[in-house]
Amino acid sequence: MIPDPYLVIVIFVGVALVFPIFPLILAWMWRRFFQPPKPGAEKNATYECGVESLGEAQIQFRSQYYLYAIIFLIFDVEAVFLVPFAVAFTGLPIGAFVSILVFLLLLLEGLVWAWSKGCLDWAR
Amino acid sequence: MSDIDEGLRAELQRQGIWVTSMQELYNWGRKNSIWPLQFGLACCAIEMIATAASRYDIARFGGEIFRPSPRQADLMIVAGTVTKKMAPQIVRLYNQMPDPKYVISMGACAISGGPFKQGYNVLKGIDRYIPVDVYIPGCPPRPEALLHAFMELQRKIDEQKLTGAGKAAHLDRTHPSEFPVPAFGAHDLEPAANSAVFQPPEIQR
Amino acid sequence: MQSLEQIKTRIESAVPGAKIDIVPNASPSQQLSFKIDNEHAREVAKFLRDDSALRFDFCSNVTGVDWLDRTVTKKVKVRKVVEGEEKEVEETQQEKIPGYLEAVYHLYSIEHKHGPIIIRMRTADRGEGVRAPSVTPIWRSAEFQEREIFDLYGIRFEGHPDLRRILMWDEFKDYPMRKDYREPDDYEYEPTPHDDVLEKAKQHYAPRPQLDGAENITAQP
Numbered sequence: 019m020i021p022d023p024y025l026v027i028v029i030f031v032g033v034a035l036v037f038p039i040f041p042l043i044l045a046w047m048w049r050r051f052f053q054p055p056k057p058g059a060e061k062n063a064t065y066e067c068g069v070e071s072l073g074e075a076q077i078q079f080r081s082q083y084y085l086y087a088i089i090f091l092i093f094d095v096e097a098v099f100l101v102p103f104a105v106a107f108t109g110l111p112i113g114a115f116v117s118i119l120v121f122l123l124l125l126l127e128g129l130v131w132a133w134s135k136g137c138l139d140w141a142r
Numbered sequence: 143m144s145d146i147d148e149g150l151r152a153e154l155q156r157q158g159i160w161v162t163s164m165q166e167l168y169n170w171g172r173k174n175s176i177w178p179l180q181f182g183l184a185c186c187a188i189e190m191i192a193t194a195a196s197r198y199d200i201a202r203f204g205g206e207i208f209r210p211s212p213r214q215a216d217l218m219i220v221a222g223t224v225t226k227k228m229a230p231q232i233v234r235l236y237n238q239m240p241d242p243k244y245v246i247s248m249g250a251c252a253i254s255g256g257p258f259k260q261g262y263n264v265l266k267g268i269d270r271y272i273p274v275d276v277y278i279p280g281c282p283p284r285p286e287a288l289l290h291a292f293m294e295l296q297r298k299i300d301e302q303k304l305t306g307a308g309k310a311a312h313l314d315r316t317h318p319s320e321f322p323v324p325a326f327g328a329h330d331l332e333p334a335a336n337s338a339v340f341q342p343p344e345i346q347r
Numbered sequence: 348m349q350s351l352e353q354i355k356t357r358i359e360s361a362v363p364g365a366k367i368d369i370v371p372n373a374s375p376s377q378q379l380s381f382k383i384d385n386e387h388a389r390e391v392a393k394f395l396r397d398d399s400a401l402r403f404d405f406c407s408n409v410t411g412v413d414w415l416d417r418t419v420t421k422k423v424k425v426r427k428v429v430e431g432e433e434k435e436v437e438e439t440q441q442e443k444i445p446g447y448l449e450a451v452y453h454l455y456s457i458e459h460k461h462g463p464i465i466i467r468m469r470t471a472d473r474g475e476g477v478r479a480p481s482v483t484p485i486w487r488s489a490e491f492q493e494r495e496i497f498d499l500y501g502i503r504f505e506g507h508p509d510l511r512r513i514l515m516w517d518e519f520k521d522y523p524m525r526k527d528y529r530e531p532d533d534y535e536y537e538p539t540p541h542d543d544v545l546e547k548a549k550q551h552y553a554p555r556p557q558l559d560g561a562e563n564i565t566a567q568p
Contacts, residue, residue: 056319060237065211068231227516260543262523262530326516330531342536
């Protein structure tokens with residue numbers, strides 16, 4: 019009899035479950051019978067290299083990062099479209115050429131706007 | 143639980159049967175996988191690095207995995223001068239280590255303040271705030287000395303009992319796992335020593 | 348480099364009103380230094396940095412000195428009438444010099460490859476919150492060292508952008524490098540004391556039991 023080819027996967031899943039769960043059960047039993055848990059305020063505090071942690075881990079980002087993301091998009095998406103355009107440049111009809119120029123113009127407009135807003139000034 | 147007749151055990155071992163106890167197995171596993179906390183305070187840290195590097199190779203004793211987080215560390219090697227500004231951080235790191243945890247006080251400064259004893263900014267021994275298991279004298283101690291301390295600690299772990307009156311500290315419900323962090327005072331750390339930990343012997347004179 | 352006297356006259360002509368003294372040095376190094384008055388210190392520092400012949404553009408070291416109150420015994424020749432005739436007589440005089448704190452700056456010129464020149468500024472006394480001008484706006488490298496002097500000596504540098512303690516913690520009140528500083532007494536356990544530590548450890552010694560008979564035992568001949 020030929021065993022079901024999926025049997026191997028079932029065995030794998032079983033091993034993958036037992037392998038981590040068994041040590042966890044052992045550790046739980048160890049804690050239950052031998053080692054009393056000793057939690058504490060200091061011990062459970064946020065780890066910060068021994069210094070008391072200040073503030074929240076979730077902070078708000080400045081809106082300037084959003085502008086950086088837009089500028090990144092301008093250059094990145096541009097490259098994605100321009101590379102196939104440059105490869106197939108000679109075989110393209112005039113309509114396609116005009117449409118890619120319009121696309122470039124739109125992106126350029128965004129870049130000029132960002133530039134005039136001062137987004138490209140690194141340190142302020 | 144661990145009372146096996148030594149003669150019987152030797153006889154069994156000769157026949158190819160290895161008998162052990164829960165306590166021995168537990169301690170054997172722990173003593174050969176001591177993970178130190180990765181931090182250095184002063185020049186002793188250089189010797190500690192040399193001990194961890196290939197020439198002295200603390201990996202031979204199972205201690206090569208220096209952990210950058212106290213959550214994963216078993217051993218704190220206080221390697222170097224503990225300034226009073228650093229002491230609260232050291233105690234806090236010790237508090238954040240899970241049980242069982244051990245401390246090696248490495249070098250003259252960590253033991254007593256060393257050459258900076260009479261200064262204004264050096265703690266006169268880390269044992270004023272946290273319990274120390276092994277002291278290594280030296281300024282700085284050589285890597286062999288640190289290895290010796292490591293082996294002493296292994297011997298100490300090997301002798302710890304699982305049950306009974308003298309069982310290991312981390313198995314004892316009454317033994318504290320955290321110690322108070324000293325505060326920065328106007329002239330010194332407050333308190334200057336934790337009297338529950340720092341109980342120096344009476345000096346005969 | 349010009350001699351100190353030349354530099355001194357040039358500073359005095361460039362910064363009107365500046366009072367500059369050349370501080371003598373009796374040690375083998377013979378290294379002289381300028382004492383600059385606090386009012387004109389910033390202008391003098393700016394001149395030392397910007398003058399084309401001097402160009403001290405690098406402040407390598409800043410340190411503090413604590414001078415306690417002291418009395419100096421001097422021999423002065425005084426004209427006096429002795430036994431009916433006027434004579435020149437040597438007399439010893441005691442001069443009391445009040446204590447002060449001092450900030451010492453070592454300046455080099457990287458452009459002209461000369462130096463060092465040493466300038467000093469003194470505070471009025473050794474009290475709490477004594478002031479001296481900061482030269483951090485002139486030499487940026489003085490920033491941390493002036494903070495260190497503030498931390499350890501307690502000189503408040505006026506015009507320093509960020510004057511906080513740098514080595515000790517913010518709650519600390521003392522100035523440990525002053526000569527009258529007393530460190531906290533943490534000498535409870537001294538197994539092998541000697542010298543100063545012995546003196547400090549003795550204050551923690553338990554009193555010996557009084558008469559227990561042992562003091563009467565003498566060695567038999």
